[in-house]
Amino acid sequence: MMKKMILYILLTISAFFMFAPILYAFSVSFMSASDINNAAILPSSLSLDAYQEAANRIPLLQFLANSFLIATSVMIGQIILCSLAAYAFVFIPFKGKNVLFILLLSTMLIPFESTIVPNHVTMINLGWLDTYQSLIVPTIVTPFGVFLLRQHFLTMPKELWDAAQMDGCSYFRYYLSFALPLSKATLGALSIFAFISSWNSYLWPLIMTSNDNVRPIQIGLKMLVSSQASTNWPIVMAGAIIALVPTLIILFLGLKYIRRGLLSGSIKG
Amino acid sequence: MxxxxxxxxxxxxxxxxxxxxxxxxxxxxxxxxxxxxxxxxxFSDVLDGGIVDEFVGLKHYLALFDSSSFLNSIKVSFQFVLYTVPITIILSLFLAVIANEKLKGSRFFQMIFSSQLGISGAASSAILLFFFHPTLGTINNVLGFFGIPNIQWLTSPDWALFSVALATVWMGLSLNFILLLGGLQNISVDLYESSTVDGAGYWTKLFKITLPLLSPVLFFVTIINFINAFQSFGQIHILTEGGPSEATNLIVYSIYRESFMYGNYGFASAQAVVLFLITLFVTLIQFKVGERRVHYQ
Structure with missing residues (x-):
């Protein structure tokens, strides 16, 4: 009983430190300037002015729409390309696939951050600065995604594959009608990962975008911070809340998949 | 044939x-x-638009070791690793251990402890920017309540790196929590049951069973955290922009500044190679040791 009590106390304190800043930011986003000066915990009156004002300072809806478009495209791209690659590595017996797999794994040794200078040049040469494709195409496949799906495909029953072959099922049909439908949970995990990491990416969109038409919300948030810091906090908090709510909801709904994905992709591998 | x-x-x-x-x-x-x-x-002088002008050999590398800014950047990067990695792992291990107990509502707490994974670094940083504010910020308000004078969290060269590290720890807890919780749940229940029969208490079990069996995961998590800390960028760009007086000019920020603000592509690339080599070295250690595993049952 005593142990239980102590555990609950520890859990509550930890949860407070983990999440109270987010809740407080939410509260601040409704505050007036005088609430801030008085260090109020809750707003004296619920005002949506900060959200309104944030939308006036930066094209908030445009940024949100951009983020949705980019993250969704990256997600769909990763599902298709990662699963195709993983399928080839597991089911198609061709010469040289071990070499290619090692090559794929070796990309995990290259930090994206150390390639930004030439990648920027590539984008200039392609004429892709300030375009959606510059933010989508480079992340449309990840070694992690291929690896995650490969691990899953390896667990599929061999008998099913043998039976399908016996019936003359082609490689592509097996991919479409068996491999993909039987991988819903893993594909779900990958989708969530792809969406969240694309939505939250920062350095690359910062380099790639200089106009509002294609900018994602994270860079919009930085614009808000630069223009408002230390003068109008509710606006900054409103921007932060808007930037974090979509992915936080996705995380909460898909936590089960994410945990499974992270664990099979990183530890057991 | x-x-x-x-x-x-x-x-x-x-x-x-x-x-x-x-x-x-x-x-x-x-x-x-x-x-x-x-x-x-x-190894080259690079013109605007990425055109290689001429081969200059080791010029940029030699310049690196003459550049007090770069040397400082390497120093603060390692300092930053030291400030963030151990504490992140200890705290998230603590979270994983308490959330792994079979209790009513533990699912809810697991969810809260995972929340940072769904929150962008930019959003967390923007929120903490307010918390760190010297006069209006929440942290100084709370400290003031206890009579502690205001601290210039982000604007004092003595505090800035520590503050960014604090932010990074908070932002990194969730990923580590999930990985470590997974590790904990992989440990066979039988081991605990047989040790209970043998009369082992809570702490004995924690230190004699849980931690040794968790060591491969702990090692993996250490490497991941090292690399993540070393490659930090977003929080620095929002919280301090590398300042004050380069106190938080971590290596990726330094590369960004050198190339995209000053246009020194060659010099920035030499720094990027250093970043690549350090990451490579650490990852290879992980492959090497990870193969052997840390613990033998």
Missing amino acids: NKKKFTKEVKLFGMGILYLLPTFVILSVFLFYPIWKTFQFS
Whole structure:
């Protein structure tokens, strides 16, 4: 009983430190300037002015729409390309696939951050600065995604594959009608990962975008911070809340998949 | 060679390549080619638009060791690793251990402890920017309540790196929590049951069973955290922009500044090569040790 009590106390304190800043930011986003000066915990009156004002300072809806478009495209791209690659590595017996797999794994040794200078040049040469494709195409496949799906495909029953072959099922049909439908949970995990990491990416969109038409919300948030810091906090908090709510909801709904994905992709591998 | 078999091999090869083609095109264009190019740039003078002007040998590398700014950047990067990695692991291990107990509502707490994974670094940083504010910020308000004078969290060179580290720890807890909780749940229940029969208490079990069996995961998590800390960028760009007086000019920020603000592509590329080599070294350690595993049962 005593142990239980102590555990609950520890859990509550930890949860407070983990999440109270987010809740407080939410509260601040409704505050007036005088609430801030008085260090109020809750707003004296619920005002949506900060959200309104944030939308006036930066094209908030445009940024949100951009983020949705980019993250969704990256997600769909990763599902298709990662699963195709993983399928080839597991089911198609061709010469040289071990070499290619090692090559794929070796990309995990290259930090994206150390390639930004030439990648920027590539984008200039392609004429892709300030375009959606510059933010989508480079992340449309990840070694992690291929690896995650490969691990899953390896667990599929061999008998099913043998039976399908016996019936003359082609490689592509097996991919479409068996491999993909039987991988819903893993594909779900990958989708969530792809969406969240694309939505939250920062350095690359910062380099790639200089106009509002294609900018994602994270860079919009930085614009808000630069223009408002230390003068109008509710606006900054409103921007932060808007930037974090979509992915936080996705995380909460898909936590089960994410945990499974992270664990099979990183530890057991 | 059997002709029919040969044709089949070729067909299979063609098909395999077809499935893998998009993946390898993307990886080649945006990863293999640019890392090679980074090396080339680091030995060259590079004009605007990425045109290699001339080969200059080790000029940029020699300049690195003459640049107090770069040396400082390396120093603060390692300092930053030291400030963030151990504490992140200890705290998230604590969270994983308490959330792993069978209790009513533990699912709820697991959810809260995972929340940072769904929150962008930019959003967390923007929120903490307010918390760190010297006069209006929440942290100084709370400290003031206890009579502690205001601290210049982000604007004092003595505090800035520590503050950014604090932010990074908070932002990194969730990923570590999930990985460590997974590790804990992989430990067989039988081991605990037999040790309970043997009369082992809570702490004995924690230190004699849980931690040793968790050591491979702990090692993996250490490497991941090292790399993540070393590559931090977003929080610095929002919280301090590398300042004050370069106190938080971590290496990725330094590369960004050198290339995209000053246009020194060659010099920035030399720094990028250093970043690559350090990451490579650490990852290879992980492969080497990870293969052997840390603990033998």
